[in-house]
Amino acid sequence: MLKGFITGVIATLAIFAIVAYIGVTQGLLIPANADASPPALERWAASRSLHATLAREAPKEANPVALTDANLIDGIKLYGANCAACHGAANGEPSTVAIGLYQHAPQLAKDGVEDDPEGVTFWKVKHGIRLTGMPAYTTTLSDTQIWTIALFLKHMDSLPPGPERVWTSLKNPIAIAPPSAVPRENRE
Ligand code: HEC
Structure with a gap:
């Protein structure tokens, strides 16, 4: 039970890390242009x-x-x-x-x-x-x-x-x- 929970947390964190990595390296999460209004x-x-x-x-x-x-x-x-x-x-x-x-x-x-x-x-x-x-x-x-x-x-x-x-x-x-x-x- 605990083991399954920990595996779930680790898998979720890993997915977040992968999404963040792809978002940053593809210029989607942190756009590089200056001609926009900050969100x-x-x-x-x-x-x-x-x-x-x-x-x-x-x-x-x-x-x-x-x-x-x-x-x-x-x-x-x-x-x-x-x-x-x-x-x-x-x-x-x-x-x-x-x-x-x-x-x-x-x-x-x-x-x-x-x-x-x-x-x-x-x-x-x-x-x-x-x-x-x-x-x-x-x-x-x-x-x-x-x-x-x-x-x-x-x-x-x-x-x-x-x-x-x-x-x-x-x-x-x-x-x-x-x-x-x-x-x-x-x-x-
Ligand atoms: C290359 C452009 C640039 C130069 C040169 C510059 N600033 Fe700024 N300054 C900015 C920008 C952009 C902001 C707005 C930062 C923000 O939105 O938080 C700012 C913010 C400020 C603020 C805060 C304003 C507020 O309403 O709180 C002060 C005070 C300030 N600058 C003083 C100076 C002084 C004094 C100098 C010269 C010694 C200087 N700045 C040179 C771009 C510049």
Whole structure:
């Protein structure tokens, strides 16, 4: 009786493993294309895992970079060089890269992270977000540079006049997508 049960469990697991192997190797279970919307289960799993990781690992300390005009301007310049291609300039118009990514990159001027703790933004920029186009800057930006960008993103919608001028004159280095390419949910 027990023997039959165990054989049944092993046979079921073996069938699952074979189906999973065939599904993956034939490109059926994990499709490779980026021009699709992520299914609900994938969105749920990715967002639950990200939130749990952030709750555990994002630094809780205050931003060590002081809120001054000079530091905000440094943050804008670092953002322009490293982030604007995907996350856009002040006009909030997505580039062809931002639209083509799977997940689409949010345009931070319209859909910003001012409400997020700066430690959360710091973690996302330092470590990136797996299975999306969001790169990790662990080896390419110093912690101070990442905190400087986090400072700008926190205050993006309430910049003093000097930094605001630098921000509004920043250009997106990548071509802007034609309006017809912008998914409906991202249009004004
Ligand atoms: C190659 C494209 C690309 C570049 C370059 C890039 N990102 Fe991202 N970023 C993404 C994508 C795509 C997402 C969405 C990930 C998701 O859906 O979870 C994202 C997500 C984010 C988020 C989370 C947004 C939210 O609403 O929670 C922040 C913050 C962020 N990026 C900041 C930056 C900063 C700062 C830089 C530059 C240092 C940068 N990114 C560079 C593609 C990019």
